[in-house]
Amino acid sequence: MRRRHAINRAVEVSCWTAALLAVAVLAIVLVSIALKGAGEINLDFLTQNTSSFGVGGIGNALVGTGILIGLAALMAIPVGILIAIYTSEFAGRRSGFVIRYVLDILNGVPTIITGIFVFALLVVGHQQSGWAGAVGLAIVMLPLVARSCHEVLALVPGHVKEAGLALGASRWRTTLSVTVPTALSGMITGALLAVARAVGETAPLLLVTSIYPDLLVTDPSQPLPNVTVTIFRYSETPDPVKHAQAWGAAFILILFVLALSIVARSLSARMRRRLGAAR
C-alpha cells in the first residue's frame, strides 16, 4: 500500500516536472529574446532598409516576408481547404485515408528538402525569386491547412449534416451552407497556425530567395528580402550591431507568431463552445 502510494507520487512528480520543463523552455526563449531584442525596436529599425554596414533596419525584410506569406497563403489555403472538404465530406474511407496519410508524410518532409525541390524546380535555369519562396512556403503550409481543416470539418456532428441533407440540400450545398460555416472559426485557426509556422521558415527561403539587395523590393519575380534570412545573415556577421539587430528581428518574429497563436486559439475555443452546444 505504501509502495503503491510512493510510485503514484513519483509518477505524478515526474509528469509535473516534464510539463514544467516545457513551459520553462518557452519562457526562457521568450525572455532571452525579449531582453536582447526589445531594446532594438524603434521606428527606424522597423522602417529602414537592411544594410551590410552601419545601423539600418528591417523594413524591406518585413515587407518582403509579408508578400511571401501572403502569396503562399493564397496558394496553400484555398487548395488546403478544398482537400479537407474532399477528405472529410466526399472521399470514400480508403481514398480519404490515403490522402491524409500522404499529407502527414508531406508534413514530415524536412523543409530543407522542400527548399532543394523548389530550387531545382523554379530556380535552376532561372534565378531566385519571391515566387519560388512563396511556393516553398505554400508546400510547408498545405498539409497543415488540409489536416487541421479536415479535423474541424470532421468535428461537425453527423446529425447536423443529416439535417441539411434531409431538407433537400445536395451534398455540396450542405457542405457549403451548413458544415463549413459551423467549422469556419476552426478552419481559420488552422490557416492562422499554418501561417505562423510558415512565417518562421528559413530553410526553403535560404535556397530560393536569399540573394537580395538592401532595398525595398515588391516584385515577386525578383528575390524578396525577408525576415528569417535577414536574421540568419545578421547573425553570421562579425558586427555586434548586426547581432543586436538579429535579436531585434527575432523578437518581432516571435511576437507575430505568438499573437497569431493566441488569436487562433481563441477562435478555436469559440468553435468548440458552439459545437459543444450542438452535440
Place this chain on the structure above:
Amino acid sequence: MDYEPSDVTVVDRKDEITSRIPRPAEAPAPASPPQQSSETPASGLERMHATRHIRLEDLHAYYGSNHAVKGVNLSFEPGKVTAIIGPSGCGKSTMVRCVNRMHEEIPGARSQGRVLLDDVDLRGPGVDVVAVRRFVGMVFQKANPFPTMSIFDNVAAGLRFTGTPRDEITDRVNAALEAAGLWDEVEGRLSEPGMSLSGGQQQRLCIARALAVEPAVLLMDEPCSALDPVATLKIEELIGQLKQRVTIAVVTHNMQQAGRVADTTAFMLSGELVEVGPTEKMFTNPDDERTEQYVTGKFG
C-alpha cells in the same frame, strides 16, 4: 397566420412532383388524377391528401451484409399518424429512413423494393433525391438546429435550399413557426441563435424547419426520446394538430407515446413487420402473439 397552403400552391406542387420525379415507364396511370382545377369545390386540404399517401412494397434494407429490413409492406395514410414500434435494432428507424432515402447516405447501405408516394416510386431510376426530400420531411431523434444560424434562418434554410423567392420567405417562416407552436415563444427574438432555445423548443424549431418547405409527409424518428415529459407532451399535441396537414409517421420505442399519438400502429421485430392495425386494437387485442407479448412488456 394561416398555414394552409393555397390552392395555387397545391397545383404548383403537383406539377413539380411530376416534372422533377420521373415516372417509371411501367408504373400504372394514377387511379384518380389529382384535381388540378381550382374551380373544384374541394378544399385545399383534400387536394393535399391526393398527393401524400406513402406505400412501402416489399422493402428491404441492408447495411453491408446485415439485412436490417426484411420485406416490409406498409402504408402511411393521409390524415393519420402511423406509429412504428419495436425493440431497439428492429429496423424501424432504417425503414423510415428508406422513405426519404437518407438510408443510402450511409456508406455500404443499400435498399430494394418500392416506396410509393401516391403512384410515384421514390426509389425509381433517375428520381432526384433532392426532390424526394422536399416532399418527405424528417425530424430526428436529437434536435439538430444548424449551429451557426438564427431561429429565423434555421426555418428559412430549407426554403433557401430550394430556391423559394425571397419575398415569400418571411411569411412562410412565420407560418411554419406558428404551425410548430413556437411562434409565441420566439416572436421578437427571431435573430437569436437557434441553439439558444431549450431542448424542447429546439425540437419544435426542427419541426418548423421541416414544415416550412410544406412536405407531403413528415417522418419523425424518435422525436421525443431526448426530451423531458413536458416538452414531450407539447410535441405529442403538435403531432395531433399537424396530422390534418401532413401525413405523419412516428418511430418510437415508447409504447405509451404510440398509444397517445397514433391512429395506426405497426409493430416490427428483427427487421420484419409483425403486425399493423388500429392503435387501440394493437394494444388491446392484437392478432399476433408476439405483438401481445411486446405491448404487455414481456420483452423489449
